Amino acid sequence: MDSFISFMEKRFLPVAAKVGNQRHLIAIRDAFVTTMPLMILGAFATLINNLPIPAYTNFMNSIFSKTVGKGAEKAYIWTKFGGNAWSGTFAILSVFIVFLVAYNLGKSYNINPLAAGVTALGSFFAVGGLAGMDSMGLFVALIVAIISTEILRRLLGNKHLVIKMPDGVPPAVAQSFAALLPSMITIAVFSLFATILLGFGVENIVTSFYKAVQEPFQGLANSYPSALLLAFITPLLWFFGLHGANMIEPFMQTINAPAITANLNAIKAGKAAPYIVNKPFFDSFVNLGGTGATLGLIIAIWLVGRKNKQYTIVGNLSAAPGIFNINEPLTFGLPIVLNPILFIPYIATPMVIVTIAYFATSTGLVPAATVMPPWVTPPIIGGVIATVSWQGGVLAAVNLVVSTLIYLPFIKIATTIALKEEAERDQAA
Incomplete structure (x- = not known):
């Protein structure tokens, strides 16, 4: 893991930083x-x-x-x-x-x-x-x-x-x-x-x-691979300390507004909404608590990480903003940035829950997102508003549970390591 982080810092980070600062x-x-x-x-x-x-x-x-x-x-x-x-x-x-x-x-x-x-x-x-x-x-x-x-x-x-x-x-x-x-x-x-x-x-x-x-681009951007790619890139950038949400915002918005317009027009005409992937889809079903679905991370800390003093303090302080999808205190306080233990769940969780959300929508179990609630709308409530249905709230709740389950074993590992390090420090003292 250390060699991977070192490689990414050397090869990927400079390019990503340059893209993020591109004036256009x-x-x-x-x-x-x-x-x-x-x-x-x-x-x-x-x-x-x-x-x-x-x-x-x-x-x-x-x-x-x-x-x-x-x-x-x-x-x-x-x-x-x-x-x-x-x-x-x-x-x-x-x-x-x-x-x-x-x-x-x-x-x-x-x-x-x-x-x-x-x-x-x-x-x-x-x-x-x-x-x-x-x-x-x-x-x-x-x-x-x-x-x-x-x-x-x-x-x-x-x-x-x-x-x-x-x-x-x-x-x-x-x-x-x-x-x-x-x-x-x-x-x-x-x-x-x-x-x-x-x-x-x-x-x-x-x-x-x-x-x-x-x-044609809207249709391409509406595909499952594109949703998976967006779910992967944003937390990857955040992991290295770059504001992933801001960096992909131009791309997200170019598919967002036309997709919402097309969905609303289709529903008004009595047809099925044609576009699944848009900003309310991500805000309501993927970014639960912020990039990386970190509300699930906070819940995992409460469940199995209470003996980890650092995680517990930061998790408690981050809970209130996390409910409103603001996770910078958690990202930099825990930290998630360059934390090798949390790299896998932080990247994998959005990809798993975006898969659940995409196929739940494409199969008709949940209506497509047609309303764009403010991004600070708490999870579950945002799902209800975005889809104008109770099914949207259920999907958000399911994804929140799934994200918590993914984070649980990694929080347990981090807690075990923290307790071991604490014991070693006590023994040395």
């Missing part, structure tokens, strides 16, 4: 973190409209009996709340993302972040973003945000393209004129690119890209 990935991660409240609101609002409980629907229809629209569009007025909230959240998600990614990236380059965000937004609409303002345009939004900011920062570095205003002009006005020509050129480049593709028969870049790349 950080910009994408921070953009999605900013939009998280909107995504949660949009999912909950749609849930209110589509709860699969006839008694609830009939009750709401009887209280708010007024209808709007005609023909197939006719609906009870109370359902418009969810529709309106959706229009202000998921329906314009790509618009938020293209601006925020460019804003964060511009800030990391020490150029005017507002100019970067506005330029990226204009560039996105120049290539057909109007047809993909929702999650359908997410991949194109990310690409446009990165490329437009890279073009803009290089143009801003050309003194011949910067219009300098005289002293005394307000800073906001001066910055706006400084970015005027670079922004115009950047948007023009994307407009020209879209025009050239139009000559080759590509009428809209966003919709064409979605059909050719994004939709």
Whole structure:
């Protein structure tokens, strides 16, 4: 085990650290973190409209009996709340993302972040973003945000393209004129690119890209191997002291929003939810107590590790935040980081319970996750909310029990070693 850790520290850790500090990935991660409240609101609002409980629907229809629209569009007025909230959240998600990614990236380059965000937004609409303002345009939004900011920062570095205003002009006005020509050129480049593709028969870049790349990618990311890989990578990175959840967040979010949207649309149409793997799936059934399902680790300490003073103290202190899926006190206090005894269960537990959760969902025993509760929602409750079913709570409870059972023998080994070391110290004294 020591040789493995030494090898990983030498070969893997430098590469992983470099990836984790990559400015483009950080910009994408921070953009999605900013939009998280909107995504949660949009999912909950749609849930209110589509709860699969006839008694609830009939009750709401009887209280708010007024209808709007005609023909197939006719609906009870109370359902418009969810529709309106959706229009202000998921329906314009790509618009938020293209601006925020460019804003964060511009800030990391020490150029005017507002100019970067506005330029990226204009560039996105120049290539057909109007047809993909929702999650359908997410991949194109990310690409446009990165490329437009890279073009803009290089143009801003050309003194011949910067219009300098005289002293005394307000800073906001001066910055706006400084970015005027670079922004115009950047948007023009994307407009020209879209025009050239139009000559080759590509009428809209966003919709064409979605059909050719994004939709197949979602299907690939929805597979069991991809779920297993995500369950493996995150704790592996954490084991070496790297924030695994933050590092894979950009990838997770690119499959998350489209998957939730597709699931909700399918359920609304009376069909089965097509996508199993998304963020609420991991938050509710895999990351029970945090990465590595460490709530099970705390329970295992209470059951068989009480004689291990260090583990007991840290476990007790970590229990309260662990209930809300915050496990940094446990990760660095126990520690889990570079702890050879806990390496196997910390990596294996998420892979085992993600397997249970995936096949429980794919076989129809548990509904697919369609609602994104806040990641700090306690286990079991999160499973109920994410799937809008009691089965989700049962699955989370089963996975919590399984995670505890996996950790038990390793905590017992750690306790035995700790007691032996304590006895040796006493004997030496």
